Amino acid sequence: MKEPEDWEAAYMEMQEEIAKHGKVFPPELNLMGHAAELDRSDDDVLPELPFKLAPRVTKADRLNDRTTLNRALAERLFLLIRGPVTRGRWDLPMAVLEGGGKGGDMKGLSMRNTHEATVRRFMGEKFEAYVPSNAPVGVHWRVPSEPSTGKTGGEQAYGDKVFFYRAQHLKGRGKVVGEGVEEFVWVTREEMGEYLPQASVEEKEYAELLTNIL
Template identity: 30%
Template sequence: MQRRCTTPLMKSLRRFSSNSSTDKLVASVLFERLPIVVPKIDPVVYAFQEFSFRWKQQYRREYPDEFYKKYEARGKGDYKIDYKPASRITEADKTNDKRSLERALDRRLYLLLHGTTYGSPDGKPVWHFPEKVYENEETLRKCAESALQSVLGDLSNTYFVGNAPMGHMNVQPTEKADPLKRFFFKSQVIAAKNYNISGCDDFVWVTKDELLEYFPEQAEFLKQMIIS
């Protein structure tokens, strides 16, 4: 006779997956662009490196003058290389174009959409992440992929980090909306400078600090969940 597992953990999992629950499950996607250039060194770290270099100079090995003459003569020829590093400040930075991925190159950027979504107060457009209510997808990860695909149209230049959500939030019920559980999945921009974003009134690419300003009520939760 086959026995069923009746541990507290399995009971809680069955209750979570039961269709009798009134909580809606929503898969949200934290779609990020990683830094393109190396972030600037913190002034404290720079000061320490400068001190360390000067300290080591006191004990550096002394070489004869002949060595330096040979070193300076290396690589000399008729050729000349003109190298000018690209500016860290782009045109999108100067104009504060938040619809462009070519801004804040030393920071992570996150995609936010403006439009109606599940749980919007009175059905009004709000800023939100790409998201979708879980229906009959095989997994919540598949639901998250569907949410991002509905915005981008194609997932070729994206990469989902892991199969499990990076965090979740319980949203309390209101007079016009049922309670819901919002699960966040991370996806990243891969080899793309622009996306044809649709299905929304507007969109922005924002840094973590800017993102928190869009969600003042959930700022503390997002601040802990998003590591950048």
């Protein structure tokens, strides 16, 4: 049998070590380099850092100030507003798109463009957000007790079809500057239930929908 070349012998020796020890190699081989550092706990590593980590509990958390993004840093926050624009109820920021983009207050825009314009309307031009999808993350059909006539006149309309989009904050303050807003809060998914009305069956279903799709 032909003698293996040096690289072949080294390879076969390595395969034998792998078969013998599995993923745990003898320390004398030093195959993992500084992998032992990965086994160190946070309590061991933190004192050696050249900087001091800021606390995750902020002043806003201690004061229960929900009008700032600088709170609940370990959670995802959602914006709720209240005022004439939401008929005095807590709800997500919304805009009207009627007739497939031919009417309403966002005339001629696609649904995604309407969403982006709504973010600018309520948050201002300096607020930067990332929209991860062209498609909505959910839809809700609001059915009123009485039919109403649309702005274009003619046929009566029963309710509204509400499409939900997600925008992720990238840069800018979390202060709402849009008209028709008297109050706003940045809340976690669990805290949303404290604000959304749930007096009727429809309101409860709507609140449950938001907590599931957001």
